[in-house]
Amino acid sequence: MTEPALDLVVAGRRRAADGVLALTLRHPADEELPAWRPGAHVDLLLPAGRVRQYSLCSDPADRRRWRIAVLRERGGRGGSAYVHDHLPVGAPVRVRGPRNAFALHPAPRYRFVAGGIGIAPILPMVAAADAAGADWSLLYGGRTRAAMSFTGELAGYGDRVAVVPQDESGLPDLAPHLGAPRPDTLVYCCGPAPLLDAVAGLCGSWPAGALHTERFQPRTSPDASPDTSRDTGPDHAFELVLARSGRTLAVPADASVLDTVRAAGVEVLFSCTEGTCGTCETDVLEGTPDHRDSLLTEEERQAGDTMMICVSRCRGTRLVLDL
Known part of the structure; x- marks a missing residue:
């Protein structure tokens, strides 16, 4: 399983905030780039085998x-x-991609929350919500005003956007922004782990599927909040069946599914190896996954029909994957 990379060039670069660089990429022949929707990210394939994921924060209608x-x-x-x-x-x-594990779903009402660089995937979301005529608002926090990106672009939305620099106003007041649970409202949050955990805690009583989050780093505490609570099993060996080839592999207790299939010469897409980007998501045909990613919703975990093979394992003794 391979995904072709695009050979692009840097068409522009500017300082977006303290420590934040905004890069504009284009095709060298100015050809159209693949379509994408708010929430999508791309992989930058850097020297020395480094792969980094960055959210697209431009206008999806601009295909160049x-x-x-x-x-x-x-x-x-x-x-x-x-x-x-x-x-x-x-x-x-x-560049490889785009792919989207943080898609904006249609809704009449949105509450957006961003922290620091987490504004990047949220920026095209608020533009889409505004264009659709939805009822939306954004609470955007950061260490300092100078460290907060794209505040000039956001100013055009008026009082729908609350910019909260911590050194001026303290931490963002999440509860009033989110309000009471409503069946017509979706919450989208991206930023540092403490912010995501706080939002998840406040959304614990909201309807299932109302909260959507994207993490830049893997969860470190399984019990941090209602949306991250899960009971992972021990690291034991299990049998892995690759349905497309009929091969059977043994996954040892000290190796991941990803490591095992790659060692067997199977080409699979992967990137972060931390369960945060979704690149290695694979369909599960039989068996019960032991989910350890920071991406799937609780409903998706319960369904058990897909897993991130870089970190997740098997709860039983046999797992059949669509590989």
Whole structure:
């Protein structure tokens, strides 16, 4: 299973906020790029085998330009630093995607919450909600006003957007923004883990499927909030059947499904290896997955018909995947 990469060039770059670089990408022949919808991200294939995911934050109607926002990560693994330091205008860059695990679903009413660089996937969402005539509002928090990206673009929405720099106003007041649970309302949240956990806690009594979140880092506490609570089993060995080829592999207790199939020479798409990007999502044909990702909803976990093979395992002794 392979996915072709696009060879693009950097068409523009500007400082979007302190430590945040906005990059515009285009095809070298100015051809149309693949279509996408709000919530989508792309993989940047960087030197030394580094792959980094960045949300598209431009206008989906513009098929010739993609924009991403890249925060220089302090203490990161070097991917964001490479983007900041080695991708000038005109530089070639390989990109894979787009794909969308944070899709905006139709609704008459939305409550958006963003923290820091988490504004990137939310930006095209509010534009789509506004164009659709939905009732929506955005609560956007950050450390300082200077560190908050795209505030100029958001200013055009008036009082539907509340910008809350922590050094000026403290932490965002989530409860009044979200309000009481309503069956016509969807909540979309992206940002640091404490923000997502706080929103999930407040949405614990909301209708199933109302809350949609995207994490940049894997969950570290399974019991952090109602939407992250799950009972994972021990790391035991199990049998893995690849339905398309009929091959049977043994997944040891100390190796992932992804590692096992790759060691067997099976080509699969993967990227983050942390269960956050959705690249390695695979259909489950038989068996019960032991979900350990930070992406699937509780309803999707219960259905058990798909799993992230980079981190999730098997609750029983045999798993059949569509590979």
